[in-house]
Amino acid sequence: PQKVIDRKPFPGPALATRILGEVTPERVEKIRRATAIVEKELSAPSIFQAFAVLFSDRATGIRDGKRELGEIIAVRVVESKNALTAAPSRIPWPKLEKVRDLILTQVPGVVKVVYDITPKPPSTIEYI
Secondary structure (H helix, E strand, O other): OHHHHHOOOOOOHHHHHHEOOOOOHHHHHHHHHHHHHHHHHHOOOOOOEEEEEEEEEEEEEEEOOEEEEEEEEEEEEEEOOOOOOEEEOOOOHHHHHHHHHHHHHHOOOEEEEEEEOOOEOOOOOOOO
C-alpha cells in the first residue's frame, strides 16, 4: 500500500542514528524535539529529506548573560530524485532563522544551530 511505501523510518529507534556520540534518554528527547521542528517548518513537496542531527561536540554559548557549554544541532535539508545524489535545499533565510530560534528556545541545552550545505556526493544524506 502507498501508506507503507511513503512511511518514514523515523522517529522510531533509528532516531538514535541522528545522535553522534553517547545515546541517552535526554539526548533522544533533544533530537526528537529538534526533528519535529525541522520537519514541521521545512517539509515541502520538493524536499526529499529534512532532519536534525545532534553532534557529540560542545560549543560555548551565552544565555541570560552567562557563558554556557551546550550542544550543537545541525539542520540538513536535501532534494533528491533517487537518494543516489542529493543537493542541499536553498531554504530562505527567514525560514532558517525561525527554525534556529525555535530550536534554541525549545530544545534545552542547545547553544548552536548550523545548516549543512554539503551535497551527496561527497557526503551522504545521513550522518551515520
